[in-house]
Amino acid sequence: MQSPPEFLIRNTLKPGDLGQVAALHGNVYSEEHDFGLGFEAYVMESLLEFYRAYNPKKDRVWVVESEGRMVGFVLLMHRPTNRAQLRYFILVKEFRGRGIGSRLMNEWLEFYRDSNYEAAYLYTTSGLDAAVSLYEKMGFRKISEMKSQNFGVSLLEQYYELISPLKK
Structure with missing residues (x-):
């Protein structure tokens, strides 16, 4: 039996990363959820917003790489009123x-x-059950949802807040 591929996680952005994040989202969401090209464009636009506001003391990225390719990603972006x-x-x-x-x-x-x-807060969509389960396990709770056609398919956009953040 073949062992799973090795991976590493880094917390720095390198040239090419923002494009890879957008492409990763475009590919995965197209294949798994039938999202259209508009979703990739949305990710690209909002990554530019992140880059322009990036502050290494307030923001962080987690880039998951294996054999030189990006296989995962998440970030924390600072927002007004000391929110993330x-x-x-x-x-x-x-x-x-x-x-x-x-x-x-x-x-x-x-x-x-x-x-x-x-x-803290996040936005997601219906149908991402594994991610939602993880968010809820970490203390996020769904606050609201609304029907949307934003990404070329019918879905429920959902808003979650971190209700009981774990303090040190």
Whole structure:
């Protein structure tokens, strides 16, 4: 039996990373959820927003790489009123179910706590059950949802807040 591919996680952005994050989202969400090209464009636009506001003391990325390619990603983005947003949480299929997502979320929460944010939130869509389960395990709770056609398919956009952040 072949052992699973090795991976590493880094917390720095390198040239080419933003494009890879957008492409990863475009490919995975197209294949697995029938999202259209508009979703990849949305990710590209919002990554530019992140880059322009990037502050290494307030923001952090987690880039998962294996054999020189990006296979996962998540970031914490600072927002007004000392809030943090969780964005772009993704892992390609062959890296799921190995505890990598839990590790990323635990590291995200650790940085969140260490940075003394007062609150956190994220947006997601219906049908991402494994991710939602992980978010809820980490203390996020669904606050609202609304029907949407934003990404070329009918879905429910969902808003989650970190209700009981784990304090140090």
